[in-house]
Every structure is written in C-alpha cells, then in structure tokens.
Amino acid sequence: MGVGLISFSSIWDSKLITSILVGLFCLSCAKKSALRFSEESPSLSEVQIRLLNADEYKNSVHDILNVEVSQSVRHSGIRTGYDTSAENQMNENLLDQLATEGLRIAEDYFDQRVASQFGCFESNLTETCALEIIYKLGSQFFRRTLSNEMKSSLRVFYARTSKETQSVRNGLELTLASILSSPYFLYRTESGGGGNLQLDSFERASLLSFALSGSTPDESLLRDAEKGMLSNERMIWHARRLLNSERGKAQLVKFFKQWLRVSDLDYMVTHLSDYPKFESVEQALSLRDEFEKFVLEIVMGNEGTLKGLLSEPITFVNRWNAKFYNSDVNSNEMVKIHLDSSKRGGILTLASVMSVHSSRTDPSKDRPVVRGTLLKNQLFCEEVGSPSGIDTTRASEEAAQKVSDFELLSVREQFEAMMQQGQKCLSCHQIFMPLGYALGNFNALGAYVTERNGRVIDTSISNFKLDGKAVSYQSPIELLEDISNSERVSLCFVKQFLKYVTGRSAGRDIDEMTTKFHLEFKKNNFNIVELFETVFGSEMVYQRRRQ
Amino acid sequence: MMKRREFIFRSAQASILLSPILSIRMAHAQKAQTKRLFCFVICSGYPDEESFFPTGSETDFKLSTILQPLQSVKDQMILIDGIDLKSTGPNPRGNNHLRSIGKVLTAKDVLEVDDENYADSGGISIDQLIARNLGLETLEVAVEDRFRNSIREQPFSLGPRQFKAPLVYPEQAWDKMFESFKPGVGTDKVAEENRLLKLRQKKSILDSIVEDLNRFRRELVGAERLKLDIHEDSLRRAEISVQADLDKRNVSGTPAACSIGSRASNDAFIPTRGKAHFDVMFSALACNRIQIGSMIWGFSGYHWRYEWLPDIEVSSIHDDVHHFPNVQRDKYIRSAQWDWAQLADFVRRLKETPDGSGTLLDNTLVLAIGHFGIHHKMERIPAILFGSAQGQLRTNRYVKLNERQENGRLLTSVAHLMGNNIAGIGDDLACGPLPHIR
Numbered sequence: 009m010g011v012g013l014i015s016f017s018s019i020w021d022s023k024l025i026t027s028i029l030v031g032l033f034c035l036s037c038a039k040k041s042a043l044r045f046s047e048e049s050p051s052l053s054e055v056q057i058r059l060l061n062a063d064e065y066k067n068s069v070h071d072i073l074n075v076e077v078s079q080s081v082r083h084s085g086i087r088t089g090y091d092t093s094a095e096n097q098m099n100e101n102l103l104d105q106l107a108t109e110g111l112r113i114a115e116d117y118f119d120q121r122v123a124s125q126f127g128c129f130e131s132n133l134t135e136t137c138a139l140e141i142i143y144k145l146g147s148q149f150f151r152r153t154l155s156n157e158m159k160s161s162l163r164v165f166y167a168r169t170s171k172e173t174q175s176v177r178n179g180l181e182l183t184l185a186s187i188l189s190s191p192y193f194l195y196r197t198e199s200g201g202g203g204n205l206q207l208d209s210f211e212r213a214s215l216l217s218f219a220l221s222g223s224t225p226d227e228s229l230l231r232d233a234e235k236g237m238l239s240n241e242r243m244i245w246h247a248r249r250l251l252n253s254e255r256g257k258a259q260l261v262k263f264f265k266q267w268l269r270v271s272d273l274d275y276m277v278t279h280l281s282d283y284p285k286f287e288s289v290e291q292a293l294s295l296r297d298e299f300e301k302f303v304l305e306i307v308m309g310n311e312g313t314l315k316g317l318l319s320e321p322i323t324f325v326n327r328w329n330a331k332f333y334n335s336d337v338n339s340n341e342m343v344k345i346h347l348d349s350s351k352r353g354g355i356l357t358l359a360s361v362m363s364v365h366s367s368r369t370d371p372s373k374d375r376p377v378v379r380g381t382l383l384k385n386q387l388f389c390e391e392v393g394s395p396s397g398i399d400t401t402r403a404s405e406e407a408a409q410k411v412s413d414f415e416l417l418s419v420r421e422q423f424e425a426m427m428q429q430g431q432k433c434l435s436c437h438q439i440f441m442p443l444g445y446a447l448g449n450f451n452a453l454g455a456y457v458t459e460r461n462g463r464v465i466d467t468s469i470s471n472f473k474l475d476g477k478a479v480s481y482q483s484p485i486e487l488l489e490d491i492s493n494s495e496r497v498s499l500c501f502v503k504q505f506l507k508y509v510t511g512r513s514a515g516r517d518i519d520e521m522t523t524k525f526h527l528e529f530k531k532n533n534f535n536i537v538e539l540f541e542t543v544f545g546s547e548m549v550y551q552r553r554r555q
Numbered sequence: 556m557m558k559r560r561e562f563i564f565r566s567a568q569a570s571i572l573l574s575p576i577l578s579i580r581m582a583h584a585q586k587a588q589t590k591r592l593f594c595f596v597i598c599s600g601y602p603d604e605e606s607f608f609p610t611g612s613e614t615d616f617k618l619s620t621i622l623q624p625l626q627s628v629k630d631q632m633i634l635i636d637g638i639d640l641k642s643t644g645p646n647p648r649g650n651n652h653l654r655s656i657g658k659v660l661t662a663k664d665v666l667e668v669d670d671e672n673y674a675d676s677g678g679i680s681i682d683q684l685i686a687r688n689l690g691l692e693t694l695e696v697a698v699e700d701r702f703r704n705s706i707r708e709q710p711f712s713l714g715p716r717q718f719k720a721p722l723v724y725p726e727q728a729w730d731k732m733f734e735s736f737k738p739g740v741g742t743d744k745v746a747e748e749n750r751l752l753k754l755r756q757k758k759s760i761l762d763s764i765v766e767d768l769n770r771f772r773r774e775l776v777g778a779e780r781l782k783l784d785i786h787e788d789s790l791r792r793a794e795i796s797v798q799a800d801l802d803k804r805n806v807s808g809t810p811a812a813c814s815i816g817s818r819a820s821n822d823a824f825i826p827t828r829g830k831a832h833f834d835v836m837f838s839a840l841a842c843n844r845i846q847i848g849s850m851i852w853g854f855s856g857y858h859w860r861y862e863w864l865p866d867i868e869v870s871s872i873h874d875d876v877h878h879f880p881n882v883q884r885d886k887y888i889r890s891a892q893w894d895w896a897q898l899a900d901f902v903r904r905l906k907e908t909p910d911g912s913g914t915l916l917d918n919t920l921v922l923a924i925g926h927f928g929i930h931h932k933m934e935r936i937p938a939i940l941f942g943s944a945q946g947q948l949r950t951n952r953y954v955k956l957n958e959r960q961e962n963g964r965l966l967t968s969v970a971h972l973m974g975n976n977i978a979g980i981g982d983d984l985a986c987g988p989l990p991h992i993r
Contacts, residue, residue: 056779057775082702082723088670089670097717098782098789099717099718101719101720101722102789103793107760108730108734111753111757111760161767161770169759185756189760189763189764190764191764192771195782197774199774275701282700284868368871370870554777
C-alpha cells in the first residue's frame with residue numbers, strides 16, 4: 009500500500025510538475041508575444057481611409073462596367089510625390105462633379121452595356137433580376153460581400169426610386185448612380201473592419217489591387233477574399249498575377265514615372281505646343297514609349313534588379329528618337345539597341361528622363377538644379393530645403409548682367425556665375441548641384457553632347473559627399489556606377505515604394521518597414537518584382553494601430 | 556511638423572456645419588438687388604514699380620504701361636498702393652510661391668505637410684468667408700491648361716487644410732451653373748419637367764450619400780472620421796445648391812441682364828479658355844446663379860508661353876521672363892498688359908450691362924489682387940478694386956497708403972463693403988478694415 013501510494017503520488021507529481029512547466033512555458037510565450045506586440049505597435053501604420061484618385065476611379069468604373077469616365081473629372085494631385093496620397097480630400101466641386109458623372113455613367117451603362125453582363129435585363133426584367141444587378145454591382149464597387157444592412161439600404165433606395173419614376177430601369181440607373189457616389193466606393197479603407205488591428209481580407213485585396221493595378225480587385229481576388237483564402241502566400245500569387253497583367257504593367261510604369269518625376273512624358277504628347285524643342289508629336293511619343301519599354305524590359309525581364317535599372321546600357325528607339333542616340337534605326341516600331349556604355353547606362357541616362365528635366369524650348373539647355381534635386385530627393389531620400397530668404401531672381405539676373413556673353417556660356421558656367429552672388433546660395437547649392445552638373449552631357453532632348461555654344465561641357469565633380477564619403481568623378485557613368493551600387497539608394501527605393509503603397513511619406517512605420525524589407529531586398533539581389541512580392545506577402549503591411 | 560492627428564482635428568474645427576446658414580441663404584436670395592463680388596487673383600507681378608504703379612495724385616493720376624488696358628474703366632477703379640503679404644511662418648520649397656498663393660485671399664500662413672513641394676491652406680479665404688456668413692452661392696475657376704490640384708493654383712479655401720479646388724475646365728463650370736437652369740422656360744412645360752427631373756435625380760443621389768456616410772462613419776474610429784466630416788460639409792453645400800434650383804428661385808426671379816451662351820468649350824488654348832471662363836462667370840453673376848465668383852489667372856509660377864503675342868514666345872513666362880525682370884522687361888510688361896486687358900474686358904462688360912437702376916458693375920465689387928509684387932517679393936502686391944459697391948466707394952482713385960498694410964485689412968474692407976462686418980481675417984482676426992478706402 010505504501011509503495012502504491014508512493015507510486016500514485018509520483019505519477020501525480022510528475023503530471024503536476026509537467027503542468028506547471030507547461031504553464032510556465034506558455035506564460036513565457038504569452039509574455040513574449042505581449043512584449044513583441046507592444047514593442048511593435050508604435051511602429052505600425054495607423055488606421056486610415058483613402059479617397060480614390062482620378063485613375064483609380066476611372067479604372068474601377070471601366071473594369072466593372074466597361075464605361076469610360078468623362079475626361080474632365082479630375083480630383084487628385086501628387087502630394088506625397090505619388091497620386092496615392094492618403095491626404096486627398098473631398099470638396100464641394102468634386103462631389104458635385106462625381107454626382108453628375110455618376111448619373112451619366114449609369115445612363116450609359118444601362119443604355120449600352122448591361123445586357124452583356126446581365127442576361128435577365130433584356131429577357132426578364134423582374135424585381136429579382138433588378139436586385140441581382142444591384143447586389144452584384146454593389147458588391148463589386150464596394151469591394152466586398154454586401155452586409156445585410158448594405159443590401160437593405162440599396163434595396164430600399166431602388167424600391168423608392170423605381171416607384172417614384174414608375175420605371176424599373178430608372179430605379180436601377182439611380183441606384184447605380186448612388187453606388188458611384190457612395191463613400192463605400194469612393195474611399196478605400198484600411199481599418200480592420202471596425203477596430204481590429206488587422207486589415208480584413210477585402211481590405212487586403214483592395215490594398216494589393218490598387219497598388220499593383222490601379223483598379224478595384226477583380227473577381228479572382230474578391231472570390232479569395234470572400235472565402236478567407238488570402239494567406240500571405242496567396243497574396244504573393246495574386247501580386248505576381250497582377251504584375252503580369254496589362255493593367256499591372258501600366259501601373260508599374262506609372263510608379264516609376266512618379267518616382268523619377270517624369271509624368272510629364274504623357275503631357276508632352278498631348279500638349280506638344282508647350283515643348284517647341286520637339287519636332288513632332290511622334291518624337292514626344294517615342295520618348296514616352298522608350299521609358300515604358302525600358303522599365304518593363306528591365307523590371308519584368310531577366311535582369312530585374314535595381315542595379316540593372318540604374319546601369320543597363322540599352323534603350324528602345326524608332327525613327328523619331330534614334331537621332332538622340334546617333335542610331336540609324338529607321339523603323340516606325342521601337343527597336344531595342346545597345347548603347348555605348350562609356351557614355352550611357354540605366355534609366356537616368358535615357359533621353360526620355362533627361363528631356364523632361366530640361367528646358368521646354370531650348371534644345372541645348374539642361375537643368376542642373378532640377379536634375380540634382382531629383383537625385384538627392386528621389387534616389388537618396390535626402391530632402392533639399394527651400395531657398396528661404398533669398399531672392400533668386402536677383403541672383404540670376406545680376407549674374408546675367410555682370411558676366412559678359414552670359415547666354416553663350418555652358419549651363420554649368422552660367423550657374424556657377426550665379427552662385428557667386430552669395431555664400432547663402434553656394435552653401436545650399438553645393439549639396440546637390442554637382443549631381444546636376446555630372447549629367448550635363450545630356451541636353452534638353454536627351455542627346456549626348458560634349459559642347460554648348462562651342463564651350464566644352466564640364467561634367468567633372470570633385471570632393472563631393474556621396475553616401476557618407478567624398479568622391480570625385482569625371483563623367484556621368486562613373487557617378488551612375490556608384491549610384492547603382494549604393495546601399496543608400498537601394499534603401500531609398502524601398503522607402504519610395506512604401507510611400508506609394510501606403511499613401512504617406514513619413515512615419516516610424518514607414519522607416520521600420522523600409523529597414524525590414526530592405527534586408528529581404530538585399531537577400532534577393534535587389535530584384536524589384538521580388539521586393540513587391542515581399543511587401544505584399546508580409547503581415548507587417550496589413551497590421552494597423554488605432555490613432 | 557504638425558502631427559497628422561493634429562492637422563485632421565484642425566481641419567474639422569474649421570469645418571462649419573451649414574444648417575444654421577440655410578435659412579440665411581434662402582432669405583438672402585429673396586432680395587431684389589443683390590451685392591455681388593468677383594475675386595480675381597492674378598499671378599503675374601511686375602518687373603519694377605514704375606511699370607505698374609500710376610503717377611500723379613490720388614484723384615489725378617496716369618495709368619502705368621502695364622495697366623494701360625484699364626483706361627476704359629479707370630473711372631471705376633481704386634488702385635491701392637502699399638499692401639503686403641506678411642512674411643511669416645513656414646516657407647515650403649518654392650521661394651515664396653506656395654506661401655504667397657496660400658496667403659493672398661486668406662491672410663493666413665500656409666501649413667506644412669510632409670512633401671516640401673506642397674503645403675496646405677492655413678485658413679478660410681475671404682470669398683468663402685463672406686459666402687458662408689451671408690449665405691451666398693459661389694463659383695471658383697482656374698484659367699489654366701490642365702488640372703494640377705497643387706496649392707499653386709488654389710487660393711480658395713474653406714478652412715485650414717480644406718482647399719476648394721477651382722474648376723479648370725469651362726465645360727464643368729458651365730454645367731455646374733446652367734445644366735439645370737433654363738431662364739424663361741416657365742411656359743415650356745416639357746423643358747421644365749426635364750429640368751426638374753434631373754434635379755430630383757441629383758437630389759436623390761445626394762440624399763443617399765448622407766445615409767451611407769452615417770453608416771460608414773460608425774465603422775471608423777478616431778481621426779479618420781473627420782475626413783468624413785469634411786465630406787459631409789461638401790455634401791451639404793451641394794444639397795443647398797440643388798434645393799435652391801428645385802425651388803425655382805432662379806427661374807422665376809431671373810434678372811433682366813441674364814443671358815446664357817452655348818455650352819462652354821474645353822479648348823486648352825489660353826486666350827480661348829480665359830474668355831470661356833469669363834463668359835461663364837459673367838452669365839453666372841448676371842443670372843444671379845452665384846453672388847460670389849472667384850478666378851485664379853494662371854498659377855503661382857505658371858508656365859504660359861504667350862505665343863499668341865508677337866515676339867514674346869518663351870518656354871515659360873515665369874522661368875524665362877519673371878526671373879529676369881530687367882533683361883526681359885519688355886516681354887514682362889507686354890505679357891502682364893495682356894493679362895490685365897482680359898480683366899479690363901470683363902469689368903467693361905459689367906459696366907455696360909444694365910442691372911436694376913444701375914449697372915452690373917454698380918452691384919458687383921471686383922477685387923483684383925496679385926500674390927507677387929516684384930518677383931518673388933510679397934510687398935506692394937497688385938491690389939485694385941473696381942465698382943462703387945452700390946455707392947459705398949469713391950472710385951477713380953490711386954490710394955497710396957501712408958504706411959504698409961497687410962492684406963488682411965484689405966480683405967476685411969472687402970467683407971465690409973459686402974455687408975459682412977467681420978473684425979478681421981487670417982493671422983489677425985481683429986485687424987480691422989483699411990483706412991481711407993471709402
């Protein structure tokens with residue numbers, strides 16, 4: 009008996025000890041989790057809602073209804089450097105425009121398109137059919153499964169308007185117009201569906217879709233969202249799918265245009281008279297097409313890396329822009345050519361990029377201030393301050409008057425003369441001007457030149473601080489080689505992409521995500537598509553905290 | 556840098572709910588003779604004082620070269636010399652470009668944002684303030700070739716961080732003013748029914764937004780709800796306009812001067828676009844569709860090439876001419892002359908159009924104001940009033956102020972002339988009006 013008791017007691021004790029040990033272990037885990045959460049939470053992104061920008065609105069309407077939005081509906085500018093800013097707000101004029109446009113779109117849709125999407129519209133337009141149309145369109149535009157409350161609201165509105173107008177068709181039109189003006193359509197939310205700290209599946213679908221395709225989530229994404237199948241791996245799969253779509257490629261190009269501040273490539277084509285330096289609209293088109301083809305070739309092609317984007321000596325030309333490269337290509341179609349790598353390499357040396365950051369009229373006049381600040385701000389993420397308290401007008405004019413034959417000088421010589429007007433000018437400009445001077449071989453058409461007005465163009469820079477060390481270069485290629493290998497530039501690129509995705513330009517969350525994703529970017533040899541996939545495959549992007 | 560939560564809260568503070576204003580606006584609309592205001596923000600300054608300011612005394616003065624086009628309406632103008640935009644607060648990138656345009660109608664420093672190329676409005680602009688206080692309808696337009704949504708083309712504001720983006724396309728302005736307004740259609744029952752149908756449709760849509768907004772707001776937390784407050788404020792203003800049209804206020808009480816041309820064109824050629832905007836503005840004021848019109852001519856640092864003027868064509872008027880006021884003096888003067896000539900045509904048209912017992916200009920105060928004097932200085936900015944404001948002003952004067960005054964005082968004077976006796980506006984809410992104006 010004593011042995012039995014001892015035995016039982018031993019068993020019990022071991023279970024107790026085990027339980028205690030397990031309990032202690034769990035307590036330890038919980039404590040770690042709690043610590044991790046509270047340590048991480050200050051750096052999580054805040055809950056926010058974002059007004060759709062003009063392209064997102066237009067693309068959503070087109071993709072769901074196959075109707076074109078009127079060209080004059082415009083309601084967003086580039087605020088954080090990207091048109092995805094979370095700071096865009098509604099205003100009275102815009103709201104009125106959207107209400108009017110919503111009525112026009114609805115009329116157009118029910119005149120011409122609805123039958124191709126809803127067979128019952130023409131064959132059997134009953135109450136059931138009408139509700140089917142409303143719920144389906146509502147779900148697509150609101151980018152989620154409709155709640156009972158949402159359904160009820162749409163149903164009541166439809167019932168009232170169809171009764172008032174004594175027409176099912178008119179009721180449907182007005183209901184669609186109300187959907188197009190609804191905040192559920194016009195704003196995309198990142199709130200975790202009412203207080204949670206995780207974006208729900210529909211919000212994840214929207215975040216991914218608008219970032220990589222500039223439009224509403226398609227059927228495939230919405231279906232996965234509805235079924236709760238948007239795991240991080242599945243998000244990566246959708247990211248790849250969207251990047252490879254036509255919409256995705258267009259959005260990718262748009263991001264790069266905004267990153268390098270060359271959105272005017274589109275404007276040049278439609279407003280050629282503002283750019284008399286170009287011979288024809290075909291020439292402006294060729295530059296726009298060059299940029300787009302280069303981005304897609306590098307980013308979506310075998311190269312794929314940031315280094316390749318910044319250094320690969322290739323481009324695309326046809327008969328209208330070939331002369332900028334001394335190429336004899338004579339076709340109407342764009343043809344890939346290899347460039348002299350001692351003179352050009354990478355996106356910054358493309359004629360398209362250099363021509364945007366130049367004079368609009370004078371083919372010989374580049375703009376070193378603009379080019380220098382472009383590199384500083386967009387590639388190094390080092391903001392250049394504003395010339396406060398200095399009358400730059402006086403500086404430029406006094407230089408022009410003091411120096412003989414000012415107009416005949418090279419652009420660098422002109423600016424160096426202007427900088428002599430005061431230490432205030434010099435102290436600031438020396439931070440970024442050398443970067444602009446280094447690109448001085450590319451004139452306002454983007455052609456490579458060595459002289460202006462018979463004066464040799466000096467692109468050398470010496471003792472310039474780059475990436476924390478003093479450097480000297482004789483040619484743009486030397487500078488660009490260092491830029492393409494720069495740790496800071498790769499870090500900045502990650503940050504720029506996150507600014508674009510989140511709609512915000514600063515914050516501890518942006519900084520911490522930048523650090524985290526940069527590590528992965530490095531591990532993946534700075535492959536750009538893999539960076540995008542990493543971002544959307546990471547839970548960090550979908551976590552939020554209350555404000 | 557202001558924290559995000561803070562700026563959203565400030566925006567909400569300035570977002571005034573309109574329901575108490577509704578009754579004032581409807582009451583005001585019943586008046587037979589309504590005072591009107593046209594605010595014209597001009598973005599060309601002048602190369603030197605001699606080229607802009609007149610010579611002579613207060614009542615016996617000769618117009619300068621730039622202002623020669625105003626000769627035909629000289630008897631209706633008061634040119635005020637000595638108005639400054641006070642240089643305080645942040646100066647976001649752009650060498651006074653952002654600060655000046657943000658302050659010219661608000662008298663309030665702009666607010667910083669994360670992007671150095673941008674800034675936010677610091678306060679309500681005078682046109683919106685008067686409209687709000689008196690319950691008046693407004694129209695804001697920008698004469699530009701394309702939409703930018705940059706602060707550089709947005710001097711009109713409903714409050715801190717609440718730009719009221721002007722309409723760039725004349726077609727939009729025309730639609731907003733006249734799509735649901737057909738003067739003299741009282742006897743055409745079909746046209747009237749169509750007009751009312753469209754208005755009722757729009758009202759239904761706007762009503763549906765209210766419900767959705769309330770539901771949407773419940774699902775959000777914290778500061779993001781305040782974005783919806785701004786949305787709701789915009790919605791209420793839009794509802795007021797639609798309701799007024801539904802009440803047939805404008806159709807039954809159409810002024811004699813009211814006539815509407817064909818739907819405006821969106822031609823981007825600046826002279827054509829400018830004329831289209833002026834035509835819409837004229838008709839909107841004459842037909843009493845609005846009582847306050849606001850127009851920005853160009854934008855701060857605009858790039859027009861003036862290729863329509865002989866021997867001027869440049870890459871960018873600001874970069875190539877305004878930046879070289881001595882070397883390019885001739886081009887500067889001629890391009891600025893052309894700008895003022897467009898306004899002169901508009902003022903002359905107001906002067907020549909009967910309205911009640913006087914003219915449209917008698918009942919419309921025109922404020923023409925620039926955000927730059929000699930580039931990029933914000934001192935001695937162009938500031939001209941046209942019209943007697945129904946006999947309150949002695950016109951045909953060149954008023955040289957004894958000491959420099961900030962623009963807040965001029966804007967306060969404008970409000971007083973409109974019958975809105977505010978104590979002040981902008982940085983100094985007790986600045987009072989300008990002395991010696993009346």
